[in-house]
Amino acid sequence: MQYIDNILFAVLLIFGIGFFVRNIKKLKRNIFLGKDIDRSDKKSERWGNMTRIALGQSKMVRRPVAGILHIVVYLGFVIINIEVVEIIIDGLFGTHRALSFMGGLYSFLIGSFEVLAFLVLFSVIVFWIRRMVLRIPRFWNKEMKGFPKNDALYILYFEMVLMSLFLIMNATDVHFQEANSGNPISQFVASLFHGMSHDTLHLIETTAWWVHIIGIFIFLNYLYYSKHLHILLAFPNTFYANLNPKGQFPNDKNVTKEVQMMMDPNIDPFASAPEGVEDEVPEKFGASDVTDLNWVQLMNAYTCTECGRCTSVCPANITGKELSPRAIMMKTRDRVEEVGKNIDQNKGEIKDDGKQLLNDYITPEELWACTSCNACVEECPVSIDPLSIIMDMRRYLVMEQSAAPQELNMMMTNIENNGAPWQYSQMDRLNWKDE
């Protein structure tokens, strides 16, 4: 019976990691429901961007308060997790502080973890205050009702609890406190437990230890269902981000083919299609569902942590329009998730559910409110591009459904007929010279 703890721990570890791996596979499958896009070029520039933007958090500090606190939490998260190595060793082999043989270095490490844990706890409390007391508007847009709002709070509570447990665990470790080395924060927490018997302290320590590691496994597996996935996806997302000037919208290659044929005087319009071509389903223009988007756009959707910086700078949103770039990303993710579940339920095939991203999630009103100003793209701390989704969906509306607003149809008719968006003759183009 003396190994029961170790076996329990091993089972927990296997399930915790196994379930996580399963979700990551599902995540990957869902992202690759998107169309192919080549982002394998300019490797060094991509590594540079990832290092600067994701690893270095360079865009976070555009908003200094949130940015600096976020860096604290980020560093805390990465560094304190080194402690998990020891927890796993202790859990599997029944040791106690297996790495303490390192002596001074160990004290230094645990001491730093404690300081970071305290700073993370502090930052997370400030985050909570910003959200719930100061009610910073971007956390209260209408897309932030229900789960998105709770999701954000759950994450904050999780972090508060995990950090507290870590400090309590150290504070109630009698030998660790007696050694009085590497306990810069927990020595103060220890005073809370003053006067308790060694047995009680040991019980609290063991409980805190177990709840802490179970909490970590739960948090790890909560990621997939949460906006918190950005802690992983921020890296590939910044790596595969668009490197062209932001004003350059890709030219649709299928359209190029058709236009070239139309403009080529040598092409016989009545010629029969070459062998095998007649059976091909004509390529759809633009995007009406998530499978028409590319995998980078779908990865964008899973990466979004709903911070709302994009929406807070969107000229349409600022002036009360229906459009919110954050909502575009959230809706895209919701729809990919729905399609993913559809595949799970139908043995790997997508069964028509009568729904699509357009109309059922994103309305034309949202799409037409965009000024394509790129403020959202510029602002995103992890290089998400909501504008590219908006443009792809506009293309579908216009080229597949001829569903542009009436004034835009007039503008386009004018360009077609007289080469200007207004009703002026091309022959009058130089009149300004003599006016």
Next chain:
Amino acid sequence: MNVPTMAEMMAQGKQPEVLFWVGSAGSFDDRAKKITRAFVKILNKANVDFAVLGTEESSTGDAAKRAGNEFLFQMQAMTNIEVMNAYEVKKIVTCDPHSFNTLKNEYPDLGGAYEVYHHTQFIKQLIDDGRLILSKPMNGERITFHDPCYLGRANDEYESPRDLIRKLGVNLVEMKRNKNNALCCGAGGAQMFKDAEKGDKEIFLERTEEAIETKPDIIATGCPYCNTMMTDGVKSTNKEDSIQVLDIAELIANAEAL
């Protein structure tokens, strides 16, 4: 006004240094035509050997593309490219950031690779090369510059227009949201040609109010569409007597009494 066309140049067996892409707004919009003429005066003053396409120019297709009509855009682009390649155009300058962006970034892929400049970049180069000398600076007017999205965020050009403004001997004051944080005027993405969606404010008003907070004598822009929007904003706040909305080309042409 000396405005040679590419066709005339070709008839004389000449190849101009640069093609001035006037754009649809610059050709037809009454306000934008003034910017076009101001820029031509600057080109003439600096003895730049330029030409326009005149009646052979057609919409770049930018507005169609942003509206989602890739077909129309590519048809326009390929037609324009055919014309420009026939004239062996190498270098283009334009006063419209939308034309600038699409010619520079979206045409190469379709067979039209040119060296493309926004007029503020081009004028700055003329000054740097000593081809244009600004001799009569202004009198310390307060000027705020509104960054056009398709020049700024879209192409990371924030400094050329500001350099020119500083050279004019004025007091350049920045709005709260400027450079890569600048707020759109509301005209981009084909919004110029339609009514705004339902909301509680017009974007151009939001932006103009921000410009007015800097207490400027002049709001400077580098885009005919931004110019229209900011002018409308100034009018609807009844400030048209105290605040002028001018393109940087007009600032220079006025200062030099061209």
